[in-house]
Amino acid sequence: LAKTTQPISMDSYEGQEVNITCSHNNIATNDYITWYQQFPSQGPRFIIQGYKTKVTNEVASLFIPADRKSSTLSLPRVSLSDTAVYYCLVGDNSGNTPLVFGKGTRLSVIA
Amino acid sequence: NAGVTQTPKFQVLKTGQSMTLQCAQDMNHEYMSWYRQDPGMGLRLIHYSVGAGITDQGEVPNGYNVSRSTTEDFPLRLLSAAPSQTSVYFCASSYGTPHASYNEQFFGPGTRLTVL
Numbered sequence: 030l031a032k033t034t035q036p037i038s039m040d041s042y043e044g045q046e047v048n049i050t051c052s053h054n055n056i057a058t059n060d061y062i063t064w065y066q067q068f069p070s071q072g073p074r075f076i077i078q079g080y081k082t083k084v085t086n087e088v089a090s091l092f093i094p095a096d097r098k099s100s101t102l103s104l105p106r107v108s109l110s111d112t113a114v115y116y117c118l119v120g121d122n123s124g125n126t127p128l129v130f131g132k133g134t135r136l137s138v139i140a
Numbered sequence: 141n142a143g144v145t146q147t148p149k150f151q152v153l154k155t156g157q158s159m160t161l162q163c164a165q166d167m168n169h170e171y172m173s174w175y176r177q178d179p180g181m182g183l184r185l186i187h188y189s190v191g192a193g194i195t196d197q198g199e200v201p202n203g204y205n206v207s208r209s210t211t212e213d214f215p216l217r218l219l220s221a222a223p224s225q226t227s228v229y230f231c232a233s234s235y236g237t238p239h240a241s242y243n244e245q246f247f248g249p250g251t252r253l254t255v256l
Contacts, residue, residue, distance in 0.1 A: 063244075072144075072230045072247025073183070116182065129199075130175075130182035 033117045038135040047104045049134050051117030054098050062093060062100045065116040067133070073116060077102065104136075112138045142166050144248035146231050152254045153221040161216040161251050163231030171234045172214040173198070173245070174206065176227040183230060189214055190237065221255045228252050 034052040041047045053062070061080050065073040066088075077084060079091040079100070090103040104111055114133040147162045165172065170191045175183040175198075185198030189208040203225060205217040214233075218225060229251045236243035 065245075070250070072232070072250055073245075074247065075244040078244070128185075130184075132180065132182045 032129075033119055033131055035115075035117050035131070035134045037132065038137070040137045040139060041107055042139050043108055044106050047107050047111070047136060047138075049102045049104075049115055049117075049136070050099055051102070052099045053117070053119045056097050056119050060097075060119050062091065062097075063118045063120070064089070064091065064102050065118065065130070067114045067116065069113075073130070076115075107136075107138045109138050109140060112136060144231055144233055144246050146229075146248035146251050148251060149249070150252050152256065153218075154256050155222060157221050158217070158219050159221065161218075161229055161231075161253070163214045163216065163248060164212050165214075165231075165233040165246070166212065167233060167235075167246065168211060169233035169235050169246070170211065171237055171243070172208065173232045173234075174204070174214070174216045175230045175232065176200065176225075177230060177250075178227050186216065186229075218253075221253075223255045226253060226255045 061078055063078040064076050066076045067073040076088050077086055077091045079093050081093050084091045092101040114135050116130050116133040118128050120128050144165045173188040174186040177183050184200050186200055186204050187198055187206040189195045192208050192211050195206050195208055208214050231248040232245040234243045234245045
């Protein structure tokens with residue numbers, strides 16, 4: 030099971046781009062990288078997933094270098110509503126081992 | 141689609157009481173899971189089910205029971221509540237196994253449980 034390491038917290042001003050990096054040195058060949066977002070008093074929700082290079086959707090971008098030992102979630106021009114905890118998950122593709130959400134990164138967006 | 145629903149939203153129990161947290165999904169997902177989240181902590185898997193009639197233990201199963209009689213419902217039972225079970229409980233469902241990160245999990249709104 031690939032263990033992930035991400036910063037405990039980050040602060041940003043509105044309108045800035047925020048990059049949250051997750052380290053996963055032991056990622057396996059078939060593992061995918063998935064990010065979830067959790068707003069206060071809500072359950073987590075899926076925001077983006079990737080295997081390599083770059084993935085972009087309407088919410089965020091995910092950058093994965095060639096060695097796949099880390100990944101960076103990029104949130105463009107954040108607003109107050111982006112204040113949340115962001116979890117990086119890397120899964121055992123066999124599905125035999127439960128995923129670990131970890132403590133995530135608490136992003137606080139300041140006006 | 142209502143997605144994943146959980147009841148109740150809030151519950152206060154006394155030590156030793158029992159109760160059932162309800163979870164239902166209308167997406168026809170085979171996989172359902174229960175997590176608990178303690179302050180400042182990530183989510184920890186309690187139990188999960190890969191289909192009706194099949195359940196398995198997660199990371200922190202002690203003190204909890206589950207059963208899966210239908211695809212839609214996955215209740216979590218606390219047999220004898222303890223203060224250590226004070227937490228927020230989330231139910232989730234997914235099309236594929238929750239163990240694989242490429243399978244998107246859909247979470248309910250949570251149940252906030254306090255055990256006195």
